[in-house]
Amino acid sequence: MKRFLAVTLGILTAIGGFVDIGDLVANALVGSRFGLSLAWVVVVGVVGICLFAEMAGRVAAVSGRPVFDLVRERLGPRAGLLNLAASFGINLLTLAAEIGGAALALELATGIDYLLWVPAVGLVAWLVMWRVRFETMERVFGLAGLALVVFLVAFFALDPDYGELGRQLTHNPSDDGAATYWYYAVALLGAAMTPYEVFFFSSGGVEERWTRRDLGVMRANVFVGFPLGGLLSIAIAACAATVFLPQMIEVGTLGQMVLPAGLAFGQIGLALVIFGVFAATFGATLETALSSGYSISQYFGWQWGKYVRPREAARFHATLLVSTIVAVALILTTIDPIKVTEYSLVLSAAALPLTYLPVLMIANDPDYMGDRVNGRLSNTLGTLYMILLLLVAVAAIPLMLATKAGQ
Amino acid sequence: MTGRVLHAHLHLLDRQVVRADGRLLCKVDDLEIETGEVPYVTAILAGPLALGPRVGGVIGRLMTGTTRLFRPEEGPAPPRVPMSLVAEIGGAVTVGGDVPEASLERWVRDHLVDPLPGSGGGQAGAGAPRPVRRSEVPVRDRLSSLVGRRVVDRDGGPVGQVADVQLTQDGPLLGETTQALRLSGLVVAPRHTGQLFGYERGPGGNSPALVRVVIRRLHQGSRFVAWEQIGDAGDPIRLTEPRAALLPLEELFTRGDASASA
Amino acid sequence: MVALLMAAPLVAGCASPAWDDADYGSKAGATAEAAASSVALVRLAVENEARLTRPYLQTLLTETATELGGVDSQFGAVQPPSQAAVAVRAEITGLTSEAAERVRALLNEVRLREIRDPGKAAADLAALGDRLRAFAGEQPS
Numbered sequence: 001m002k003r004f005l006a007v008t009l010g011i012l013t014a015i016g017g018f019v020d021i022g023d024l025v026a027n028a029l030v031g032s033r034f035g036l037s038l039a040w041v042v043v044v045g046v047v048g049i050c051l052f053a054e055m056a057g058r059v060a061a062v063s064g065r066p067v068f069d070l071v072r073e074r075l076g077p078r079a080g081l082l083n084l085a086a087s088f089g090i091n092l093l094t095l096a097a098e099i100g101g102a103a104l105a106l107e108l109a110t111g112i113d114y115l116l117w118v119p120a121v122g123l124v125a126w127l128v129m130w131r132v133r134f135e136t137m138e139r140v141f142g143l144a145g146l147a148l149v150v151f152l153v154a155f156f157a158l159d160p161d162y163g164e165l166g167r168q169l170t171h172n173p174s175d176d177g178a179a180t181y182w183y184y185a186v187a188l189l190g191a192a193m194t195p196y197e198v199f200f201f202s203s204g205g206v207e208e209r210w211t212r213r214d215l216g217v218m219r220a221n222v223f224v225g226f227p228l229g230g231l232l233s234i235a236i237a238a239c240a241a242t243v244f245l246p247q248m249i250e251v252g253t254l255g256q257m258v259l260p261a262g263l264a265f266g267q268i269g270l271a272l273v274i275f276g277v278f279a280a281t282f283g284a285t286l287e288t289a290l291s292s293g294y295s296i297s298q299y300f301g302w303q304w305g306k307y308v309r310p311r312e313a314a315r316f317h318a319t320l321l322v323s324t325i326v327a328v329a330l331i332l333t334t335i336d337p338i339k340v341t342e343y344s345l346v347l348s349a350a351a352l353p354l355t356y357l358p359v360l361m362i363a364n365d366p367d368y369m370g371d372r373v374n375g376r377l378s379n380t381l382g383t384l385y386m387i388l389l390l391l392v393a394v395a396a397i398p399l400m401l402a403t404k405a406g407q
Numbered sequence: 408m409t410g411r412v413l414h415a416h417l418h419l420l421d422r423q424v425v426r427a428d429g430r431l432l433c434k435v436d437d438l439e440i441e442t443g444e445v446p447y448v449t450a451i452l453a454g455p456l457a458l459g460p461r462v463g464g465v466i467g468r469l470m471t472g473t474t475r476l477f478r479p480e481e482g483p484a485p486p487r488v489p490m491s492l493v494a495e496i497g498g499a500v501t502v503g504g505d506v507p508e509a510s511l512e513r514w515v516r517d518h519l520v521d522p523l524p525g526s527g528g529g530q531a532g533a534g535a536p537r538p539v540r541r542s543e544v545p546v547r548d549r550l551s552s553l554v555g556r557r558v559v560d561r562d563g564g565p566v567g568q569v570a571d572v573q574l575t576q577d578g579p580l581l582g583e584t585t586q587a588l589r590l591s592g593l594v595v596a597p598r599h600t601g602q603l604f605g606y607e608r609g610p611g612g613n614s615p616a617l618v619r620v621v622i623r624r625l626h627q628g629s630r631f632v633a634w635e636q637i638g639d640a641g642d643p644i645r646l647t648e649p650r651a652a653l654l655p656l657e658e659l660f661t662r663g664d665a666s667a668s669a
Numbered sequence: 670m671v672a673l674l675m676a677a678p679l680v681a682g683c684a685s686p687a688w689d690d691a692d693y694g695s696k697a698g699a700t701a702e703a704a705a706s707s708v709a710l711v712r713l714a715v716e717n718e719a720r721l722t723r724p725y726l727q728t729l730l731t732e733t734a735t736e737l738g739g740v741d742s743q744f745g746a747v748q749p750p751s752q753a754a755v756a757v758r759a760e761i762t763g764l765t766s767e768a769a770e771r772v773r774a775l776l777n778e779v780r781l782r783e784i785r786d787p788g789k790a791a792a793d794l795a796a797l798g799d800r801l802r803a804f805a806g807e808q809p810s
Contacts, residue, residue: 063498065423072434073421077461080421111724131525247713248802250706255729259714266720274725301423301434301453302512310526312430314516317526321519360615367418368498379615386618 006217008142009204010053010225015145015280016287017049017197018042018229019236020094021101021254022341024277026191027233028257030184031240032250033176035168039234041185045192046230048385050222052356055363055378056198057218060205063368067202067359068298074358083354084299086347087195091292093344094196096327098288099125100337101281104254109274115332122328125285129320134207134306141283147276152235154264154273160242168241183399183406186392190348192230193389195355196291203294207307212372253338289327293319342405349396352389360386410576410586413496414594415448415550417571423499424451424488426506432488433509435500437461438550439487440590442640447578447587448490449547451500454509456485461551486510491582557643558595558632560650566630569644570596573631593632593644594656629656691809693747693754697761698808700744704765705801707733711772712794718787723779730776737769757808764801771797 019027030038056067065073068087072080103117128137172181201221210218239260244251251257254277261273290306297304297316304316331337360382363374374382400406413419415438424432433453437460441449459471475483488506495501520526550572558566571594578587630653638647646653711733714726744762749755771793778784 065498069423076416076421077436077458078463081462081466108725108728111727130523243713244710247709248702248706249709249713250703251710253732255725255732256710258725259710259729262721262725263713263717267722270722270725298423300458301431301436302509303431308430310523311516311520314512314520318515318519357618360618364615374615383615383617386615 005139007221007224008139009201009208010221010223011145011228012138012142012225012283012287013053013197013201013204013221014049014225014229015142015148015232016200016284017192017194017226018045018233019145019148019280020191020284020341021097021104021281021337022094022344023188023191023233024101024236024280025252025254025257025338026184026187026341027236028240028244028251030188031237032244033174034181034184035173035241035245036165036234036238037168037170037172037174038181038185038188039169039237041188042192042230042233042237044388045189046226047381048189048388049193049197050226051378051381051385052193052359053198053201053226054219054222055374055382056202056359057205057210057222058215058372059359059362059368060202061210061214061218062212062370062372064206065362065368066206066294066298067198067355068295070358070362071355072299074361075354079354080299083351084295086351087199087295087355088292090194090344090347090351091196091288091295092323092327092330093340093347094194095285095288095292095323096330096335097337097340097344098281098285099324099327100331100340101254102278102285103331104337105274105278105281108255108258109271109278115334118328118331121282121285122324125282125289126321126324128286129289129306129324130310130317134204137286137306138204141279141286144279145276145283147272148232148280149235150261150265150269150272150276151232151239154261154269155235155238155242157264158239158242158260160238165238165241173245177403179399180403180406182395183403186396186399187342187345187406188233189388189392190345190352190396192233193352193356194348195351196288196295198355198359199291199294200287203290203298203305207305209307215372289320289323292323293317342400345396345400349393353386353393356382356389357386410578410589412591413574413576413588415572415574416554418496419500419574420550422496424453425499425501427494427501427503432502432506433486434458436485439547440550440553442548445578446590446634448550448574448590449587450487450489451493451502452485452487452549454485456483457549460549489581490587491585493585553593553640553644558593558646559643560646560653561638561648563645564650566632566646566650566653567595567597567628570594570626570629589634591634593634593637595630595632595653596626597628626656630654631656690751690754693750694757694808696747697744697757698805700740701761701764701801701805701808704737704740704768705798705805707737708768708772708794708798708801711775712791712798715775715784715787715794716791718784723783726779727776730772730779734769734772734776737765737772740765760804764797764804768797768801 017023059070060066068084071083075083099118099121100114102121103114106112106117106121107114174181205214205218208214236257240251240257243260243263249256258270258273258277262270265272293316294304296302296319297313302315303313305313310317360374360379362368363382364379366373419435419438422435424435426432435451436454436457437452438448439450439452441447455470455474459467459469459474461467462470486507486509488502492502492504492506493500494503553572554569556569558569560566572590573592573594574588575591576586576588578589581587630650632646632653636646636648636653637644639645711730714721714729718726744758744765749758775784775790784790
């Protein structure tokens with residue numbers, strides 16, 4: 001059990017990346033439109049995030065330096081500031097969306113309008129960040145998010161047409177243009193590799209005081225957490241491909257995307273999936289809020305972290321408080337939480353290469369790493385992914401404009 | 408005995424400064440240098456007044472401007488951490504001794520965090536007394552002012568721009584045992600190509616080949632200027648030798664691998 | 670409220686100015702497709718109504734009703750370019766308002782107690798969905 005609990009950081013991190021509010025709906029939408037023909041993107045994303053999270057985790061364990069320290073150190077103050085602005089923007093927009101998502105889950109459970117839940121969700125999230133120990137937080141929300149496994153079980157219970165789904169792996173069943181297909185490919189890859197995952201993961205490693213001896217634990221986190229996140233994301237798409245695609249239904253809201261679990265297991269399934277959605281979005285709320293605090297503190301060199309008392313990390317906690325208030329205000333303007341995550345894709349495009357390049361460089365720097373520098377495999381794959389991320393960064397905005405964000 | 412060789416950009420600037428007990432203090436936002444007969448690094452400078460000029464542009468001016476607005480004294484200087492307190496330079500810079508924390512941290516704690524329930528603090532403002540800001544420190548040059556400066560050779564022909572500053576730990580004694588980091592040379596790149604990323608020099612046997620090739624290509628023709636080869640350290644920096652006499656950077660690190668990685 | 674926001678992108682996609690008949694027709698077709706998708710979703714939920722919770726059904730139906738109503742009024746506001754287009758508009762707005770009407774009626778039943786005759790409601794929705802799809806098929810894409 002203790003062994004299992006040790007990997008909750010990886011699980012919580014992956015949930016925030018793969019099945020947060022934007023991705024819950026995006027995965028279902030993709031499944032209902034393109035079947036499983038985009039599943040390969042999730043696999044590519046899982047390999048990429050495992051690769052870079054492992055590097056970032058290794059740097060954090062060996063040298064004690066989290067990712068944004070590396071960004072500032074290798075890119076210098078100017079490019080570092082550009083990355084900070086983009087990352088902070090993504091974090092704030094995503095934070096707003098996640099708060100809205102958790103509130104939407106509560107609306108599905110109670111029937112009470114989500115806007116009434118928004119301030120409560122914001123307040124509870126802040127209280128958790130203010131008072132709850134990091135380990136406790138990561139265990140509770142990492143494990144609760146696992147309720148989404150109900151999608152995987154539901155998929156098998158729905159008695160899918162395996163032959164058809166298998167065919168979709170290589171054939172796009174949709175008659176939409178190629179631009180739309182590639183827009184969603186870029187969006188899914190961007191979601192899988194969002195920078196706040198490595199900010200959170202490496203800072204979490206420092207919060208847990210990882211050392212060289214914890215490299216095994218760190219790797220277990222990476223290689224359990226992220227593939228699990230990817231699996232959930234494919235399961236959601238597969239459910240949608242089974243239930244919605246044959247009926248030509250296009251899913252666009254949270255209420256619609258949880259339906260397959262209800263069809264498979266009735267009220268219990270529905271209750272479980274809504275609980276899972278709430279846990280995942282609330283976990284992502286914590287992840288994005290903390291990441292905003294981590295990134296800004298690490299850029300400016302402030303004391304950060306939950307491993308010290310709040311008063312010893314005053315500027316860090318002030319950032320958390322202000323970010324949460326701004327995010328709540330943003331979502332109370334009745335802006336659509338799911339649309340918001342699409343705009344953060346634009347900011348992601350700039351932040352992706354600017355985040356992963358310094359990680360790749362420092363994972364090779366013996367000053368930091370001693371004998372734990374990258375091996376040949378990490379470097380080869382790392383270089384390939386850098387090229388891929390540059391392509392994504394270039395393609396993201398034109399694709400978004402050309403397809404009107406995937407319509 | 409030759410001292411440890413560092414590069415200001417690669418090993419010092421923008422690194423985290425950590426107290427001996429592990430608490431985080433600030434970043435190395437800039438370095439203060441004494442430009443006498445033997446130029447050496449005297450202190451780490453921190454805070455927006457040090458960072459702003461390095462960021463430059465509107466945002467940099469905004470950083471320094473806002474900070475000036477909230478500082479009462481005339482011509483405020485950034486907080487400094489004397490180099491004599493530096494205990495170790497690694498992935499982070501560790502400092503000993505009693506270094507006051509940033510005033511913004513103190514202000515935020517007193518006015519925002521402490522009043523909230525459960526902050527783990529006592530009464531507001533009950534902490535240590537406010538440190539007196541020492542303002543008698545003379546205004547010295549900053550290391551970042553050297554970086555980016557144009558370099559011309561003896562005959563006025565262009566050599567390039569300063570990309571990094573080499574420091575050797577054999578300067579005058581600071582405190583009892585530590586020797587100061589002496590400015591021992593310049594890395595001059597032929598054009599403005601941004602950061603060197605350390606791939607220029609390091610032994611780095613297993614770094615990603617492609618990244619290394621790209622960065623090497625960008626910095627092709629970079630040269631090393633020993634401090635003794637500088638005639639006039641103004642702007643532009645004028646050398647005492649022709650361009651051809653300068654050591655290409657590649658040779659520097661094939662020759663000095665052992666000392667660079669020490 | 671929620672559903673209105675969620676429908677915003679859909680509406681934005683359908684209500685930009687139309688220049689000619691073909692354009693107008695393809696927009697009407699897209700609108701019909703979207704409405705058919707919503708109707709099919711409601712039908713799925715209604716068929717399995719006994720197995721779903723009431724707050725959930727209520728939220729889902731409210732969302733869909735607002736979405737359908739929004740599409741209807743937005744599309745009606747676009748000036749049709751020709752006499753033929755006027756007929757197209759009459760047909761599509763007729764279909765979408767019927768859909769919105771039906772979903773609203775179901776919503777009321779859920780709010781009061783439960784859906785009285787889920788079988789019949791589902792069959793009606795299926796028929797309406799078929800008409801919407803047939804209409805969409807006639808339009809130039």
